[in-house]
Amino acid sequence: MNIAKEVNPHFEDFLFDWDSKLYFLVGGYGSSKSYHVALKIVLKLLGERRTALVVREVYDTIRDSCFSLFREIVEDMGLDAMIAFNASPMQMRFRNGSKIVFKGMDKPAKLKSINNISLIWVEECSELKYAGFKELLGRLRHPTLPLHIILTTNPVARSNWTYQHFFERRGLDDKDFYRRRVMRDGNIYYHHSVADDNLFLPQDYIAQLDEMQGYDADLYRIARLGQFGVNGKLVLPQFEIMPHNEVMAVVEEIPRKYLRVGMDFGFETSYNAVVRMAIDHERKWLYIYWEYYRNHMTDDETADALEEFVRTRECIKADSAEPKAIRYYQKRGFNMVATKKSNGGSRHSRLDNTRKLKRFRRIICSDACVHCIEELQDLTYATDRDGEIIPDEFNRDAHTFSSLWYGLDDYDVVDIKHKFTKEAFGL
Incomplete structure (x- = not known):
């Protein structure tokens, strides 16, 4: 069967390349990466009998993205008689x-x-958790056919697992990737694309992307250049990382009354997150020096893992919305208390807790606290449909951030705009 289809030249080799197991496609807005992945899969399944799985983090987002894209391609190529669409459950046969x-x-x-x-095919793979990616790798199996997994994403923060897995852990430089645009490392095929690679894109759309350079540098880097980095306005711009031994040298000198522990509860998709922190009260610096971060753990399993807190009698401040869990830990001998009512639940309290953390002049995190770094270093504000910041919503559910809120429940940070007294001026 001969099929004629005009495609973008930058994707021609990719369409027929099946020499790698993993394909990682990163691109700016409108680069046509998703379109060519869908076309690649259609062509492959027309030639070979296979079962393919298309995944996004949230099922309800698939119908208006991947599913409709496949339908558009099939109709455009006149393949309606050969490929049938089923709406519920969503399938193509x-x-x-x-x-x-x-x-x-x-x-x-x-x-x-x-x-x-x-x-x-994992669309918007950066939305998945790393554990989800590993779960999908385990689902990829067939007795005879070569196995392939294709991941597509717009670039996100370097703290995201996609950057960590495909660049940092492999010792690859993303800047070199942007220069080379297409490369292979081991069994992974890398592909970078931008709007200029889509010859079917209207010029006024590209002009809109170019205009971003003047008013939103972060979005311009992501949308126009297709490059990793911070995405949006940072919640904690004063966050920094320091070697663990240097952090502990400072923490050991801080009076015990300025040591805090906070805990956020979770189980299925959320995490049990416990964070130890120390406050330099004079300078208004916050040190983060220890973390516990696990999910799929029952209360008794978590209590066993945190047994040291029974011995040390450190006070753990935990979410008041979980009184049953708090009571369980108290019975197990933990010095655990509930935070003020609705500490993290209401919008008002979320705003207050976020403002409290933003008042610290420096937030210094031990390099041993990898989950705190992952969640807090590039934590950004969510935005509404007009692009305006939502001050109590963020780009991710940062459980360590909630732990900081709870741990600092009884501590008030003096506003950076100092309230001067007469005594300060010698009057």
């Missing part, structure tokens, strides 16, 4: 027996019912 199944990682149990998956 090919006349040769190939099949595409659409699932969300918010319903992971439903992944277990799919057998012989030899090809996976």
